[in-house]
Amino acid sequence: DAKTTQPTSMDCAEGRAANLPCNHSTISGNEYVYWYRQIHSQGPQYIIHGLKNNETNEMASLIITEDRKSSTLILPHATLRDTAVYYCIVRSRMNSGYSTLTFGKGTMLLVSP
């Protein structure tokens, strides 16, 4: 699966939008972009995923560039409880299913009052 690059850390003020970037310049056609987050001492939580179209759910929006080489996870109104490590993961889809999730170092998002 393609490698991803994320900033080590980011800060965001409570109530503002948090925009977390991810580079995946070697992504191939059958690879999806997944986002998970991990709050301290908890298991990872699924946020959203996409292939090439922008996606939105109750938690966040995912914007994928037209060339698919980068994406941005948007938390529209960050709260203190959104403080976590956010992982951008590229995952391929095969006939037998999806490839295993492999975690990089992620981005530590700190939401401040």
Added chain:
Amino acid sequence: GAVVSQHPSWVICKSGTSVKIECRSLDFQATTMFWYRQFPKQSLMLMATSNEGSKATYEQGVEKDKFLINHASLTLSTLTVTSAHPEDSSFYICSARVPAASQYFGPGTRLTVL
């Protein structure tokens, strides 16, 4: 969303003893389960993948005789850390998946070996 539970949530044991951690998918049947390990300030590292009724596939560097994995049913997988030592102290996280679907994670088990 799908729920994965782990038990216990934390355990403290003496060096040389064995510890069993259970992972259950509560509202779905998981054909594949994964075990990850996370050391402080590090990312999750995949230890092994198990399919129901089959032997687990271990990642390079993970001792299969030390970390015994059993996936006897579609809703239960267990990880047994045998002859635990202080360096095995870590946060162990299981994950469950159904074909062509997302992977769901348990809350993790904090193991401390004295």
